[in-house]
Amino acid sequence: MKSSPGDSRRPQRADARDNRDRLLQAARAVFDEQGPHASLNKIAQKAGVGPGTLYRHFPNLQALLVAIIGGDVEVLCAQGRELLEHPSPDEALRMWLGAVARHATAMRGLVAAEMIAQPTKETSTALAACHQAIHTTGTALLGRAQQHGNAPARLDIADLLILTNAIAWASEQTPTDTGLLDRLLALINTAVPNPHPHEPRK
Amino acid sequence: MKSSPGDSRRPQRADARDNRDRLLQAARAVFDEQGPHASLNKIAQKAGVGPGTLYRHFPNLQALLVAIIGGDVEVLCAQGRELLEHPSPDEALRMWLGAVARHATAMRGLVAAEMIAQPTKETSTALAACHQAIHTTGTALLGRAQQHGNAPARLDIADLLILTNAIAWASEQTPTDTGLLDRLLALINTAVPNPHPHEPRK
């Protein structure tokens, strides 16, 4: 991969670059604190810039979120590439989907859902890049699990990713239930049969 | 069930009752047209009342949505009770979860998600009633599938319902993909094993 999906349109002027960086930093902090429904005004305020500046750099909430998670997508994909060496292709796929879900939850669901769902008419190039990167990694992992593991051939990586994100979304809706994410993931894990079942099925 | 979850707090005065009914009718139309993010002001306008009147009848968006779907919940539960007579307990559970998902999608995900997730501090009695009704029906169907079908004992109805709603939410995010809902449901259906497997398990 040549360029990170998150660094598109980095401005030329030093002050503009500074402001962009400060906005991203502030956005990370505010989203982390208040979730994806945080006010963009608050972010601008925290970054010490006017709302106009925020909107010039990031025309909408989606653009801002995509810029934030651009780097994280790289990490997920790198993790996925490492997992291609894992002795168990099925386990590797499961672990990666878990990582995607955990990341989506940490990023408050919103973005990842947008990212993995079908690109809409307004999908930016950065969004498309994230989407593509995740998909490519997933396809490799699923393909290996189908060829050398026990994953059924009918499984579709797009559907699996959508389901994973749906689970992340659901578990974010009820943050009090900390075990929910893993329980729901376990529910769909039957779709990727475990090669070493601890309890034999009847 | 003595009273519908939807008819709570029906006002005494005729004009108030009229306004309430017109608000519900307008809300149904507007939500159907614009989704759950429709403006409540628009609904009040469409119903020909002031915003104050809307908020007196329904203190927040959730209350309005719950009132709208109150009757639908009854239908789902009735359907569930009928399915208790279905020859295959597993198939019955599957069919009912499908109905729940389809209904949640028709209702734009939001409500059902709120309804089935853990009740929050502000959960109204009507919301709790809906929540309870769905849960009771689901518990009956799952219990039968566990006792006389092939549903694993570790399955939890709350988790199954949350996952069902997550799927409904996801399939609503990408309305262009009309087959998505069924494909995702099929994915988790492996968690409720088919009683007539074509390929015998080892």
Add this chain to the structure above:
DNA sequence: TAGAGTACGGAGAACCTCTCCGCTTATCAA
């Protein structure tokens, strides 16, 4: 160092949710 052009940021438009409270009106006892 000066001119060109880029970027800033605040005022404000246009929405939103939700509340307050003076006025209107339905209901019911007399």
Add this chain to the structure above:
DNA sequence: TTGATAAGCGGAGAGGTTCTCCGTACTCTA
């Protein structure tokens, strides 16, 4: 039929949001 009374109405407006416009200020280059 007719008040008295309580219930209900609805619009003004407070306080929030997203997003735009444009005069000002700064940065970069020559």
